[in-house]
Amino acid sequence: MALELEPVLRETTLSSADKTTIFRGIVQVAQADGEMDPREREYLQQVVGEFFPGEDFAKLLAEYRALEEADLKALSSDAARDCFAAFLFMTAYADEEFSDDEKALLEKLTAGVLPAARVDEVRAAVRQYLYRRAVFHFVLNQNFLHPEFAREMARRFEVPEEVAVSLNTEVYQAVLVLHGAPQSAEG
Secondary structure, three states: OOOOOOHHHHOOOOHHHHHHHHHHHHHHHHHOOOOOOHHHHHHHHHHHHOOOOOHHHHHHHOOOOOOOHHHHHOOOOOHHHHHHHHHHHHHHHHHHOHHHHHHHHHHHHHOHHHHOOHHHHHHHHHHHHHHHHHHHHHHHHOOOOOOHHHHHHHHHOOOOOOHHHHEEEEEEEOOOOOHHOOOOOOO
């Protein structure tokens, strides 16, 4: 069974040290290709608002320092390590361009944190999560899913076609429910 990303992100208890490590990792990934894209910056501001309510974003960013091996080893639990990897992959995909510099940095930062197979699971879960969100937004606003949009998003987020078709069905059913359509007995 595939990793469900939403519970990992929403239900994992993170220590303040875990949150700081995740923040620093996000900054590091956002700056990996030389500059922080506005979408990466917006994502980072959301994380700061959630992890450090009331803190000054500019101050936290100014105090940033790159992660060291000891920081990565200090993550408090397996779930915290999953969250760390998920947040970093979400940052890398925030600008919809997954650069070679970001890939190399992600490999470096996740190598000692999680087994390679688990990193692959987290990466796939993030891609599917972001694909689902993009499709959901399109369907919710347009009341249909344009096939070219779905193909482009599947390509961009590296989601296999058979997985994309399944996610499209789930998203479309969720939108129907939001619009008040009755659910089928199968759903």
